[in-house]
Amino acid sequence: MMKKRLRLHILFSFVTLLLISGLSGCLTKDSSVYGQERVLEYVDSICPEPYELTGTELIEETPDNMEYEFRTLKRDLTFHANSFLSPIWIDATQTPFYSRSLSCDYVTVVHDLYRDELKQVLEHDSHYMPEYGWYYLLSFQDIENAVDTLLAADQVYRQELSYNPPEFLTENPLASIHFVWHRSEVEMEAHESWVNMTDIGITGQNSRRELYDRLAGVYAQLYVDGKIDRDDVPEEYLAGRHVSTLHTIRLNGREMLYDSNDNPYGPYGLTTDDYRYCWYSKELDSYMMVIDIGLITDNMSFPLIIREYVRALGGSYEASARESVYSSTWKIGENTWSMKAEYDDNTIHSLEIEKNREPLELSWITSDDDIQVAATFCAGVTVEDFCSLFDLTYTVNEEEGTISFEQK
Template identity: 50%
Template structure:
């Protein structure tokens, strides 16, 4: 029954502001305003024609001062619900100006990319077997850029960056045989031909990305220069340990839900370039009677033989825990699906914590959690830590 109600609600939302097959399409003024947003160069309307009726489709033809022809359409687009076409339509406008610009360069750009020995014309990928191949990849993209750069006489750098004329996927393979079989590759990045890539900056970006994947153990290559490996850290430590015990956050005795805790998705730490240290996730005490949410702090308190309690008053969540002779209090305002404030005290004294939300770092993973540095996490439980990068483990120790 709930699914049926949800489907009807979705259908009502989709159909709001819609029309039938005999409805009106956007007028000429709306079309020209839409075209103006795409086309910055001078143009004129050549003609317009109603190319379909009930539902209507009006085609507008344009020509720029340099002789570039493109079209726009004002039409009714059918609405589909659950893959089934309805009898309702929405007014739409489309314009192929960007495609028309790309047609001026695409053949030459593709030919330029094809001259690179790394390029595979069949799928448009570039195959990298070793670090030295990055030179050829950077050369190929910047040479293709020289072709598309001619468009800067008519459009802004922002336009070219937003609408690359082509892109190629860069992937590492362990061997030529693996590349031919197109198997067991590691994704490096996508390279966009924007007409303005700086060769030196592009190469450095590729080299840093390649070196990072080597540090992370995804690429095996002994030829990477030491300068690119220096000061790099493993991106993610997939195991958290407290006094030698692996923290799995999988206890079933959650008093806030019959479904058990869902904290096993947060048993890792990631390296933050901004903080220059590893971060991991802590909860802010958010819980409801209807659903199960991470209570990560409670798991550490229990593992350390302490006591944890949680009090909920509307949008405010007050957590308290005691370990030995020390007591912590945390008060959080969580409202409208976001953390508004977090205050933590230890033995009555405020703790300064550098917290990030999921909006600031997607690796936090949930709106009701916060990312915290390993150093600050230790402040919550009187711990010390070490990052075991070869072992892919962040180790905490009680003092």
């Protein structure tokens, strides 16, 4: 098996190398780099303020690296752009082929103007951890002080609005502060365990209300999820919240393990167990489940989530594929469901499900809509719609982190 995989790996790398050489036009270290016109277009996309080109220099040869020097007109700020050949790597091995690349240090140069002042503001707060770029909370009450520090940091970067539009600051925050929760100062000093909260960018445009509500909301959600065990969250921030993820799924009293690994449709194992969870969607105000779309193939692993439930309910399941159309049928008792999905280019173009030849009014989301769906060949459905695929009812126990399905 190892030899087979090694041969396949070598073959894949060789094919990839040939493909790259064809697509790149066989660029080598002797090839030319992008010219000045392309460089100026690139710099225009990065630097909104007026500037002028002050010089060029070929700083490396074979492969070439042409450096361009610029100066902004309002504040005489010098920055550089480079047009160069970048080596192509495959599996940590450099190939003899190259691609044309561009770089520009304008954003870094702008940020350098404010770094020292930002450092002073942040390090004035004892809860800021400069060695990590983190800010720690010990209690809900610490949020107020954290917001004060963030707003002071924002004032530093706000000066840049004299030269660049708000969108530039939003897209290029001066820093990103990572927030964590610690149970105590002792735990913080040990730096061995913590609860990750969120990251907040210094954009020069944050408001007190937005910052406070964001940190308070994250803190409250972590408390509801049982990750923060300090009971100090005001009720107003707990109202309407649900446990983010239910990790235990039961069907007719038995836990669903998603552990079937027999795959009659291909040589690889199944990935069904990757989707053994139920999550809450605030946007849809519902708990959600992942379903597969009946995709089967002989060139990769895939999940058979629906089959897992059909088997557990004593039913039968079949799937087939024709080009980019995937069809599956399952029968439980006297009822028969059929699904047809059109999928290619990592996109679900259509998904239709019938029960006893009558269409089911079922809505679904993709991994583009919610990362919890986790795969482009899967869909997310509400637990109500999930139940309609098998004639089930459900109950949720958030304290236990459990969703229980029962056959009607």
